[in-house]
Amino acid sequence: MSLRTVPNITVLRHFAAFTMKRRGQEVSSSSRRRRGRKEDEARAEMSESGAQLFARLEGRCCLKDIEPHLFPEDGGPDHGEVVELCGTEGTGKTELLYHLLCRCVLPEAAGGLEVDVVFVDTDYSLDMLRLVSILDSRLNTALSSNSSARSEEAALRSCLSRLLVVHCSSSSQLLLTLHFLETSLSSRPSLALLLIDSISAFYWLDRCGGGASFAKQEEKLSKCAELLERLLRDYRVTVFASCHAIRRSSSGPSSSSDSYLCRPWQRLVSHRLLCSRQDPVDSVAAAVGDRGQRMQPVFTVRCTSSSCSMKSFRSSSFCVTDGGVEFIGTSSSQDSEQSR
Amino acid sequence: MVVLREGMCPGLDAGLLRNLRAADVKTVEDLVSSDTEELARKCSVSYKALLAIRRVLLAQHTAFPVSGADLYEELLSSTAILSTGNPSLDKLLDSGLYTGEITELSGGPGSGKSQVCFGVAVHISYRLKQSVVYIDTTGGLTAGRLLEMLQTETSNTEEQMAALQRIQIFRLFDVYSLLDCLYGLRSGGLQQASVGGGSVKAVIVDSVSAVISPLLGGKHNEGMSLMIQVAGVLKTMAKDFNVAALVTNHVTRSGSGEVQPGLGASWSHIPRTRILLERVEPAAAVSPSGLRSATLIKSSRQVREAASTRTSCSSLIALATVREANFLISCVSCSV
Numbered sequence: 001m002s003l004r005t006v007p008n009i010t011v012l013r014h015f016a017a018f019t020m021k022r023r024g025q026e027v028s029s030s031s032r033r034r035r036g037r038k039e040d041e042a043r044a045e046m047s048e049s050g051a052q053l054f055a056r057l058e059g060r061c062c063l064k065d066i067e068p069h070l071f072p073e074d075g076g077p078d079h080g081e082v083v084e085l086c087g088t089e090g091t092g093k094t095e096l097l098y099h100l101l102c103r104c105v106l107p108e109a110a111g112g113l114e115v116d117v118v119f120v121d122t123d124y125s126l127d128m129l130r131l132v133s134i135l136d137s138r139l140n141t142a143l144s145s146n147s148s149a150r151s152e153e154a155a156l157r158s159c160l161s162r163l164l165v166v167h168c169s170s171s172s173q174l175l176l177t178l179h180f181l182e183t184s185l186s187s188r189p190s191l192a193l194l195l196i197d198s199i200s201a202f203y204w205l206d207r208c209g210g211g212a213s214f215a216k217q218e219e220k221l222s223k224c225a226e227l228l229e230r231l232l233r234d235y236r237v238t239v240f241a242s243c244h245a246i247r248r249s250s251s252g253p254s255s256s257s258d259s260y261l262c263r264p265w266q267r268l269v270s271h272r273l274l275c276s277r278q279d280p281v282d283s284v285a286a287a288v289g290d291r292g293q294r295m296q297p298v299f300t301v302r303c304t305s306s307s308c309s310m311k312s313f314r315s316s317s318f319c320v321t322d323g324g325v326e327f328i329g330t331s332s333s334q335d336s337e338q339s340r
Numbered sequence: 341m342v343v344l345r346e347g348m349c350p351g352l353d354a355g356l357l358r359n360l361r362a363a364d365v366k367t368v369e370d371l372v373s374s375d376t377e378e379l380a381r382k383c384s385v386s387y388k389a390l391l392a393i394r395r396v397l398l399a400q401h402t403a404f405p406v407s408g409a410d411l412y413e414e415l416l417s418s419t420a421i422l423s424t425g426n427p428s429l430d431k432l433l434d435s436g437l438y439t440g441e442i443t444e445l446s447g448g449p450g451s452g453k454s455q456v457c458f459g460v461a462v463h464i465s466y467r468l469k470q471s472v473v474y475i476d477t478t479g480g481l482t483a484g485r486l487l488e489m490l491q492t493e494t495s496n497t498e499e500q501m502a503a504l505q506r507i508q509i510f511r512l513f514d515v516y517s518l519l520d521c522l523y524g525l526r527s528g529g530l531q532q533a534s535v536g537g538g539s540v541k542a543v544i545v546d547s548v549s550a551v552i553s554p555l556l557g558g559k560h561n562e563g564m565s566l567m568i569q570v571a572g573v574l575k576t577m578a579k580d581f582n583v584a585a586l587v588t589n590h591v592t593r594s595g596s597g598e599v600q601p602g603l604g605a606s607w608s609h610i611p612r613t614r615i616l617l618e619r620v621e622p623a624a625a626v627s628p629s630g631l632r633s634a635t636l637i638k639s640s641r642q643v644r645e646a647a648s649t650r651t652s653c654s655s656l657i658a659l660a661t662v663r664e665a666n667f668l669i670s671c672v673s674c675s676v
Binding site for chain 1: 367399401405564579637
């Protein structure tokens with residue numbers, strides 16, 4: 001539905017007042033006693049405005065084609081889906097998140113989607129200087145025709161103003177922050193993407209703080225996952241979360257793909273991107289001889305989706321340049337259920 | 341986990357607190373996650389009042405979202421890059437140690453990690469005239485060595501003494517005193533440690549693996565949790581007070597036999613930049629050489645050559661001339 005055919009906002013407000021009766025019905029006896037202006041105020045607080053209703057139900061940009069290299073054909077993340085990026089250190093997860101972020105906040109002239117993004121930073125891993133250099137180089141290549149310093153600054157500033165950054169230092173704070181973000185979600189219909197880097201930052205703290213019972217250890221992250229599920233259902237945003245691997249993969253990248261987080265989170269994830277890195281072969285680099293032409297390490301991403309009935313995965317490789325992530329090759333494979 | 345207490349916010353009196361506890365709502369998280377209408381009914385309080393309490397508590401305890409533009413402005417005006425005193429190491433680190441981040445130096449015994457840390461401390465206190473907090477957990481720091489390094493920079497004893505005074509040293513040998521020290525520094529200690537006009541610009545922990553690796557392994561997870569706590573307090577200190585954190589780490593051998601930094605996969609995500617130091621033995625060596633090689637194994641900035649940040653940074657502490665410290669270090673390879 002195009003945003004230009006927005007129905008009359010007053011019509012929506014009346015509609016909202018009639019349909020949002022769930023709070024009005026359960027007014028307690030003490031507030032029934034208050035008459036006049038106070039009761040009107042209470043009712044206004046209990047119902048939501050037309051704009052909030054609109055933001056809740058419609059209007060979020062669909063991010064299905066956020067990065068066609070990563071996801072199988074027509075299998076991009078739909079509204080309300082969660083994508084998890086897993087991998088050991090140095091496999092390009094944060095770079096991929098920067099790439100997706102830039103794709104979302106850049107203006108349409110530079111190949112972006114012009115949507116708002118919330119970045120939940122749990123381990124202070126957001127490097128704003130690197131992010132700005134990626135945005136800068138992409139804006140430069142796109143708007144190189146009429147670039148003056150001031151217009152570039154203005155373009156950069158408008159991109160950055162679409163980004164909201166939140167730092168969390170514990171899983172209880174993460175839970176409270178997600179509750180707080182609900183108001184931002186309802187008041188900004190252009191907010192379509194929630195990035196969490198990383199969801200596993202408090203794993204060891206929770207495990208130690210929960211004593212001997214696994215249930216207590218996983219309680220906080222389970223609550224966060226349940227809250228996220230409700231937010232996804234109500235507000236239809238998309239979530240990308242990175243999850244650090246905690247064991248060094250001694251038997252190849254497939255062993256680090258086992259998810260160790262709690263079950264409610266694993267149920268929530270609909271797509272998993274496994275990241276790994278291949279270092280360039282040393283003999284080739286030595287043969288080249290010139291230090292300035294070192295081979296770049298190649299990163300691979302393998303996407304598995306649990307949502308589609310035909311288990312299909314897609315593998316792509318990229319390398320990291322000054323302008324961010326650049327994809328070099330993709331391959332996909334379809335394993336139908338009959339072959340199992 | 342924040343427990344609900346009387347007087348935390350207007351409207352939260354003793355009676356309401358009792359009713360909430362009876363309804364099994366003891367912490368702020370419980371209050372925020374529970375259904376407000378049902379809770380208002382159970383505790384016989386008005387829905388509007390409970391909603392107001394919930395809103396105030398949420399605003400008090402959540403992290404406030406910041407716009408990307410404001411964050412970038414703040415970063416531009418507060419980030420500084422501290423030169424390490426060694427030009428090739430600076431080139432590897434993309435012109436030096438960045439404030440607000442953790443940089444890790446790993447290496448085997450005798451590979452020069454502590455010497456590099458001494459050099460950095462001396463350089464910052466003498467050249468940049470800023471204070472340094474040096475946390476020594478191995479007992480390898482002697483003031484005589486620092487003095488020896490300073491004597492190559494200047495022969496004026498007053499300047500040497502002033503520079504030595506700007507280096508504040510803490511000697512601790514277990515992780516709990518390390519955590520105590522770091523928490524103390526974070527809550528006011530850093531301001532007190534600023535002596536001689538310069539504020540603290542670097543916190544060096546040499547070495548962090550000496551106090552944490554004895555606790556790792558085995559069935560108990562307390563070691564991992566303590567490691568993450570140390571990392572957390574170092575990062576918040578680096579960010580809030582704009583200091584550069586430099587830590588050292590030991591090395592282990594991976595499954596395929598190559599040398600890798602220690603403390604496991606969970607620690608590997610924590611430093612923003614990691615450097616591996618190794619001894620370099622020339623082919624026909626008679627005696628151990630003084631050469632060490634530094635390899636950059638993780639960096640968020642060095643993708644090709646030294647990629648420069650935006651040149652409109654106004655507070656770069658960059659040096660025009662740099663003197664080498666008292667050892668040789670040569671940059672051999674830069675592989676990311």
